[in-house]
Amino acid sequence: PQGATLSDLAEKINVSAANLVTVLFHLGEMATATQSLDAATFEILGEEIGWNIKIVSAEEEDRALLQQFDIDLDAEADEENLESRPPVVTVMGHVDHGKTRLLDTIRQTNVIKSEAGGITQRIGAYQIHVTLNDIDRRITFLDTPGHEAFTAMRARGAELTDVAILVVAADDGVMPQTVEAINHAQAANVPIVVAVNKIDVDGANPEKVRGQLTEFGLVPEEYGGDTMFVDISAKQGTNIDKLLEAVLLTADATLDLRADPTMSARGATVEARLDKGRGAVATVLVQQGTLRVGDSIVAGKAYGRVRALLDENGNNLDEATPSRPVAVLGLTSVPTAGDLFLVASDDRAARQIAEKREASERAAQLARRHKVVSLENLKEQ
Ligand code: GTP
Numbered sequence: 169p170q171g172a173t174l175s176d177l178a179e180k181i182n183v184s185a186a187n188l189v190t191v192l193f194h195l196g197e198m199a200t201a202t203q204s205l206d207a208a209t210f211e212i213l214g215e216e217i218g219w220n221i222k223i224v225s226a227e228e229e230d231r232a233l234l235q236q237f238d239i240d241l242d243a244e245a246d247e248e249n250l251e252s253r254p255p256v257v258t259v260m261g262h263v264d265h266g267k268t269r270l271l272d273t274i275r276q277t278n279v280i281k282s283e284a285g286g287i288t289q290r291i292g293a294y295q296i297h298v299t300l301n302d303i304d305r306r307i308t309f310l311d312t313p314g315h316e317a318f319t320a321m322r323a324r325g326a327e328l329t330d331v332a333i334l335v336v337a338a339d340d341g342v343m344p345q346t347v348e349a350i351n352h353a354q355a356a357n358v359p360i361v362v363a364v365n366k367i368d369v370d371g372a373n374p375e376k377v378r379g380q381l382t383e384f385g386l387v388p389e390e391y392g393g394d395t396m397f398v399d400i401s402a403k404q405g406t407n408i409d410k411l412l413e414a415v416l417l418t419a420d421a422t423l424d425l426r427a428d429p430t431m432s433a434r435g436a437t438v439e440a441r442l443d444k445g446r447g448a449v450a451t452v453l454v455q456q457g458t459l460r461v462g463d464s465i466v467a468g469k470a471y472g473r474v475r476a477l478l479d480e481n482g483n484n485l486d487e488a489t490p491s492r493p494v495a496v497l498g499l500t501s502v503p504t505a506g507d508l509f510l511v512a513s514d515d516r517a518a519r520q521i522a523e524k525r526e527a528s529e530r531a532a533q534l535a536r537r538h539k540v541v542s543l544e545n546l547k548e549q
C-alpha cells in the first residue's frame with residue numbers, strides 16, 4: 169500500500185524517525201520522515217537495522233486478523249440469494265429547514281418535541297411502511313442534524329444512504345450546510361432529490377431555491393436537468409406523496425436494491441451511546457445478512473452477544489434483515505459511530521477480535537508517546 173513513511177515505521181519499532189532518516193541517508197537515500205516510501209526502500213532499510221519489514225495498511229492488518237477468525241470481509245453475496253431490500257434514504261440540509269418535521273409528518277410522530285431546543289443532535293434511524301396511492305413499500309430513513317457542528321454525522325449519513333433528500337427551506341434558501349450536504353452526497357455518489365420545504369410560509373420563494381441550486385449542479389428536470397424538485401410543506405403535509413414518489417423513482421431507476429439475507433450479518437454502526445439502564449446501545453444498519461438475537465458480534469473494539477434487538481418504536485425483534493436499522497443491546501462497551509459490525513462464530517472469537525484491535529491500537533499509542541529508544545539500543549537488545 170502507498171503512504172508508509174519512516175514515521176510510521178519509527179512508531180512501530182519504537183525508535184525516533186530522525187534516526188531512521190539518518191540510517192537511510194548513510195545508505196544513500198534522501199528521505200524525510202513523513203515522505204511515503206516504496207517497499208524496496210523499506211527492505212533495504214530493514215536489512216540494515218535488523219528488522220524484517222513488511223508493509224501492510226491498518227486495513228489489511230485488520231482483514232488478516234478477521235481471516236484468522238474465519239470472517240471474510242470480501243465475501244460476496246450469492247446471486248441466487250439476492251432479495252430486494254428497502255432503500256435507505258437520508259434527509260439532509262441546513263439547520264431548522266425542516267428535516268425532522270418532514271420525517272415526523274411521514275411517520276406521524278412528534279420527534280421534534282423531544283429534541284433539546286428543536287435541534288437534532290444525533291442520527292435518527294427509522295424504517296417505515298409507506299402506503300400512499302400506488303405506493304406500498306418499506307423505506308429506511310436516516311435523519312441527520314443540520315447544525316454546523318455535526319459535519320461527521322452528515323458525512324456518515326451520506327455514506328450509508330442510497331438516496332439523499334436535500335431539504336431546503338423556501339423562505340431561507342441555500343445556506344452553508346445545504347452546500348455541505350450537497351458535497352457529502354456528491355462525494356458519496358448518492359443521487360439527490362430536492363425537497364423545497366416551508367412553501368406555506370410568507371415570503372417562500374421556491375423558484376429562487378431552484379435558481380440557487382443550479383449553481384451546484386442540481387438542475388431541475390423542468391429546466392432540462394436531471395434532478396427532481398418537489399415543493400412541500402412538512403407542516404401542512406403538502407406534496408409528501410409526490411416527494412416519496414420521486415424518491416422511490418430515483419432509487420429504482422439508479423440502484424440495485426438487493427442484498428443477501430443468508431450471509432453472515434454485517435453493517436454499519438450509525439450511532440452508539442451508554443444508556444443508564446441498558447448499558448451500551450448501538451444503532452446499527454444491517455447491510456448484508458440477517459442479524460439475530462444471540463449472535464456474537466464485534467463492532468470496532470466493542471463486542472458482545474446480542475441480548476435484544478429493538479426497532480425504532482422500542483419493540484423487540486428476533487432478527488433484522490438488510491436495510492433494517494436496529495438498536496442492539498448486549499455489547500460490553502460502546503462502539504464508535506461508523507464502526508463496521510460483524511458476526512463472529514462465538515463469544516470468544518468476538519472478544520478476541522476486539523481485544524486484538526484494542527491491543528494493536530494501544531501499542532501504536534504507546535510507541536507514539538515513547539519515541540526514545542535509539543537504534544543503537546535496539547541492536548543491542
Ligand atoms: P435540525 O435537525 O436542527 O437541523 O433542524 P431540522 O431541519 O430538523 O428542522 P425541524 O424539523 O426541527 O424544523 C425547524 C422548525 O421549522 C420547526 O419549528 C418546524 O415546526 C418548522 N417547520 C418545519 N417544516 C415546516 C413547514 O413546512 N412550514 C412551516 N411553517 N414550518 C415548518
Ligand code: MG
Nearest residue numbers: 267268287288
Ligand atoms: Mg432535525
